[in-house]
Amino acid sequence: MSAMQSDGSAAISASGLTKTYTFHQQGAGLASALRSVIRRRYETRLAVDHIDLRINHGEVVGLLGPNGAGKTTTLKMLSGLLYPSGGELSVLGFRPSERKPDYLRQIALVMGQKTMLWWDVPAMETLLLHKEMYGLDDAGFEDSVRELARLLDVQDLLTVQVRKVSLGERMKLELMAALIHRPRILFLDEPTIGLDVVAKARVRTFLAELNALQGTTIVLTSHDMDDIEALCSRVMLIDHGRIGYDGGLSDLVRSARPRKLVNATYAEPVRPELLAGLDLEVLEVSDQVLRLAVSRERTSDALQQLTRIGPLVDLDVTDTDIDEIIRDLFSHRRPFVIGGGQ
Amino acid sequence: MSSYGKVRRHLRLWRRFFVQAVVRDTHYRAHFVATIGVGIVELTMALIPVWLLFGYTGSVRGWSRSEVIALVGIYQMVTGVLATFVAPNLGRMTNYISHGELDGVLLRPVSGQFYVTFRWIDLGQLGSVVTGAVVVALGLARAGATPDPSDIVRALLLILSGLVLLTCVWSALTFIAFWVQVVAMVGETFVTVMTAGQYPLAFFPRLVRGFLTFALPVAFATTLPAQALTGGVGWWPVLGGLGLALVGALAARAFWQLGLRTYASASS
Amino acid sequence: MTAADLASNLVYRSAFVFFMLNTIAVPVISLLVWRAALASGAHLPVNREYLTTYFVILSFVSMATSSWLAPFLSEDIRLGKLSIWMIRPASLLHELVANNLSEKLLKTVILVPMIGGLWLIFADSVRLPTDPVRWMLFVPSLVLGAVLVFTMDVIMGSLAFWLDDTGGLIRARVLIADVLSGSIVPLALFPAWLHGFVTAQPFRFTVSFPVEILTGQLSPHAIATGFALQAGYVLAVCVAGWAVWNAGVRAYSAVGV
Numbered sequence: 001m002s003a004m005q006s007d008g009s010a011a012i013s014a015s016g017l018t019k020t021y022t023f024h025q026q027g028a029g030l031a032s033a034l035r036s037v038i039r040r041r042y043e044t045r046l047a048v049d050h051i052d053l054r055i056n057h058g059e060v061v062g063l064l065g066p067n068g069a070g071k072t073t074t075l076k077m078l079s080g081l082l083y084p085s086g087g088e089l090s091v092l093g094f095r096p097s098e099r100k101p102d103y104l105r106q107i108a109l110v111m112g113q114k115t116m117l118w119w120d121v122p123a124m125e126t127l128l129l130h131k132e133m134y135g136l137d138d139a140g141f142e143d144s145v146r147e148l149a150r151l152l153d154v155q156d157l158l159t160v161q162v163r164k165v166s167l168g169e170r171m172k173l174e175l176m177a178a179l180i181h182r183p184r185i186l187f188l189d190e191p192t193i194g195l196d197v198v199a200k201a202r203v204r205t206f207l208a209e210l211n212a213l214q215g216t217t218i219v220l221t222s223h224d225m226d227d228i229e230a231l232c233s234r235v236m237l238i239d240h241g242r243i244g245y246d247g248g249l250s251d252l253v254r255s256a257r258p259r260k261l262v263n264a265t266y267a268e269p270v271r272p273e274l275l276a277g278l279d280l281e282v283l284e285v286s287d288q289v290l291r292l293a294v295s296r297e298r299t300s301d302a303l304q305q306l307t308r309i310g311p312l313v314d315l316d317v318t319d320t321d322i323d324e325i326i327r328d329l330f331s332h333r334r335p336f337v338i339g340g341g342q
Numbered sequence: 343m344s345s346y347g348k349v350r351r352h353l354r355l356w357r358r359f360f361v362q363a364v365v366r367d368t369h370y371r372a373h374f375v376a377t378i379g380v381g382i383v384e385l386t387m388a389l390i391p392v393w394l395l396f397g398y399t400g401s402v403r404g405w406s407r408s409e410v411i412a413l414v415g416i417y418q419m420v421t422g423v424l425a426t427f428v429a430p431n432l433g434r435m436t437n438y439i440s441h442g443e444l445d446g447v448l449l450r451p452v453s454g455q456f457y458v459t460f461r462w463i464d465l466g467q468l469g470s471v472v473t474g475a476v477v478v479a480l481g482l483a484r485a486g487a488t489p490d491p492s493d494i495v496r497a498l499l500l501i502l503s504g505l506v507l508l509t510c511v512w513s514a515l516t517f518i519a520f521w522v523q524v525v526a527m528v529g530e531t532f533v534t535v536m537t538a539g540q541y542p543l544a545f546f547p548r549l550v551r552g553f554l555t556f557a558l559p560v561a562f563a564t565t566l567p568a569q570a571l572t573g574g575v576g577w578w579p580v581l582g583g584l585g586l587a588l589v590g591a592l593a594a595r596a597f598w599q600l601g602l603r604t605y606a607s608a609s610s
Numbered sequence: 611m612t613a614a615d616l617a618s619n620l621v622y623r624s625a626f627v628f629f630m631l632n633t634i635a636v637p638v639i640s641l642l643v644w645r646a647a648l649a650s651g652a653h654l655p656v657n658r659e660y661l662t663t664y665f666v667i668l669s670f671v672s673m674a675t676s677s678w679l680a681p682f683l684s685e686d687i688r689l690g691k692l693s694i695w696m697i698r699p700a701s702l703l704h705e706l707v708a709n710n711l712s713e714k715l716l717k718t719v720i721l722v723p724m725i726g727g728l729w730l731i732f733a734d735s736v737r738l739p740t741d742p743v744r745w746m747l748f749v750p751s752l753v754l755g756a757v758l759v760f761t762m763d764v765i766m767g768s769l770a771f772w773l774d775d776t777g778g779l780i781r782a783r784v785l786i787a788d789v790l791s792g793s794i795v796p797l798a799l800f801p802a803w804l805h806g807f808v809t810a811q812p813f814r815f816t817v818s819f820p821v822e823i824l825t826g827q828l829s830p831h832a833i834a835t836g837f838a839l840q841a842g843y844v845l846a847v848c849v850a851g852w853a854v855w856n857a858g859v860r861a862y863s864a865v866g867v
Contacts, residue, residue, distance in 0.1 A: 021607070373777075391643075
């Protein structure tokens with residue numbers, strides 16, 4: 001679903017990229033607090049462990065991994081917020097941590113949890129602020145506003161106070177503010193977190209269109225498989241600061257073979273004899289609810305079997321947790337393809 | 343980009359901050375009016391100790407009541423300017439540094455320190471500048487002081503250096519948040535100690551005078567300008583003040599950059 | 611709850627260095643100014659010993675009776691975080707009091723060496739009373755003063771039930787209270803024609819009255835009248851606070867969360 005217009009030259013290239021950081025430990029409770037007044041205990045943590053990567057212009061790449069995997073840390077290093085502890089990193093020919101204005105003018109970072117809009121004023125005010133910060137001329141600014149407002153469908157929201165706008169719409173305004181200066185690279189950290197299904201879909205469509213129209217390189221982190229699936233044809237799996245997989249998404253899905261979780265609720269308690277006849281993996285049975293794990297290929301077959309057991313009241317089909325998938329992948333130690341797109 | 347271009351762009355950015363503050367205050371008029379009201383209460387309360395003091399004597403360490411009243415007026419003007427342009431920002435430093443809001447600022451092609459120090463403006467506090475000016479005029483008139491243009495220029499330059507110095511010391515104190523958590527008390531302490539500035543420097547013992555000139559340099563902002571207006575500072579204090587202001591600005595910048603290095607090395 | 615509060619307060623240890631400075635700054639500044647006046651030959655109704663003793667005691671008393679909850683309470687009301695508390699206001703009160711007391715305990719510990727330092731610096735003029743009766747009277751006046759400030763603070767914070775922006779009012783009250791409580795200038799230095807007013811007004815009983823008991827300037831009669839007034843004000847403010855709170859909760863619930 002995403003366009004891949006790689007022109008061969010690397011937008012981002014990193015080798016041996018590492019991040020360790022130290023922090024002090026403090027336990028809970030009065031005794032611990034008193035102790036920390038006298039002496040502090042320091043610990044070091046390896047957040048990113050010698051990562052190599054290469055992203056070309058126009059690619060849409062997803063960094064996928066469980067919480068604490070190092071996705072956000074990597075993204076912060078790529079954008080320039082964090083100094084790497086080791087390794088080489090070059091983005092658009094610059095060293096990001098130097099934060100040169102010429103570099104900063106070409107990138108944008110959006111973090112799903114943190115807003116960069118100002119609450120008490122209409123979004124337009126924030127946009128005007130960005131206009132000054134990036135030194136945009138009037139014509140270019142107006143063009144950009146018009147185009148983004150159209151793509152995001154937020155024309156009517158620009159003059160409304162940001163605090164009065166719903167969460168999903170606010171995310172769109174965030175994206176608009178971030179893109180007003182037409183950056184070449186867009187970094188996104190969990191962009192759809194907390195959004196409802198409809199809002200998520202809209203954001204994904206927009207990002208795909210952006211990449212198609214302006215050739216913006218997009219690097220996004222997520223622990224939502226659907227984000228990655230909808231946008232990226234290339235995905236990097238990160239866990240414990242290491243890239244375990246870097247390649248096409250379809251390959252990953254095939255090799256990971258994540259299963260679907262099905263919750264079936266019936267109008268009356270399920271009769272045990274009927275359960276025996278199922279050739280499905282039942283995880284849990286309680287009274288009127290069946291919980292099963294089903295491989296993607298067998299989903300429709302499974303659903304048919306489920307309807308035959310009794311009168312269905314509710315049916316819920318979800319992906320298995322990404323943490324489970326990743327754990328699965330790493331624990332089975334399958335041979336991975338590292339590097340190169342599809 | 344040339345230095346001149348950079349300065350121009352930051353001034354244009356500041357102009358946008360100002361315009362936005364006007365837009366916001368026309369919307370939240372109640373807050374604006376309340377701020378002006380509080381400013382008047384503040385000025386009145388500041389004049390009461392002076393009135394009580396000079397009820398018992400005509401002069402303290404060479405300062406007459408009218409001269410001290412003029413000083414209080416200058417103090418109000420100075421704190422008014424700080425409260426308008428600087429205080430709203432320094433109060434937010436913990437949000438920027440400890441809660442990661444600095445991330446949104448650091449990746450913009452503008453000076454992070456400039457943004458963080460001047461972004462927010464509380465226009466209602468400018469009321470204190472006006473009322474303070476009135477009090478200065480009244481005090482000078484009752485003291486029979488007739489400052490000539492050269493005196494006024496000297497006073498303004500001294501006030502300017504005082505403002506720069508106070509801003510630098512105050513921001514440097516808030517930058518401590520880069521290393522130690524929760525320093526909201528810092529700003530409060532600074533403001534409290536600064537209230538010494540509403541009395542002439544001469545009222546204090548030598549050690550305190552030194553502190554108020556070089557550590558928390560409120561002397562340049564209030565006592566010296568007052569003395570200039572009531573007819574009596576040479577050019578040396580003015581040059582000294584300007585020189586110190588430059589040193590202070592450089593030191594504050596260096597401190598900020600040191601803090602940023604720690605910030606960018608620390609974890610998310 | 612107090613132990614847990616103490617523990618979390620220890621985390622803010624850096625803040626307390628500045629806290630010490632903040633607490634003694636105003637009394638010290640005022641003290642130095644009035645000593646300068648004396649040195650310049652002013653004929654004050656009080657002497658240097660009185661002034662020094664007054665301000666040294668004041669730096670402790672003003673901390674001991676202080677309250678800081680008003681802006682936080684206002685914000686909680688405005689953000690709608692109070693829904694649970696409105697059903698159980700007793701536990702909100704409990705939490706506010708616990709927070710107040712635990713911080714003060716910590717602040718006292720930190721303040722003691724600071725005041726000791728002041729005592730050393732101004733050793734020649736500090737005259738603390740040795741009469742145990744005065745100390746015994748001091749304690750209840752201090753407690754009542756603290757209750758008075760606390761309840762006034764709750765009322766100021768509760769204004770958020772009706773007003774969007776309470777910051778200005780809260781600050782104005784602090785400014786006026788600073789002067790009228792004797793924190794900036796001892797009430798004894800107010801001109802004679804204002805004597806009746808300053809002695810009777812409620813802010814005197816937040817800080818000045820306990821200090822006056824210790825400095826020994828009050829006759830037994832004055833102490834008795836003082837206590838009567840203080841108790842009366844405490845009662846009145848508590849009743850007002852209770853009424854304001856209930857009215858506020860009613861107004862709040864009417865509009866909805």
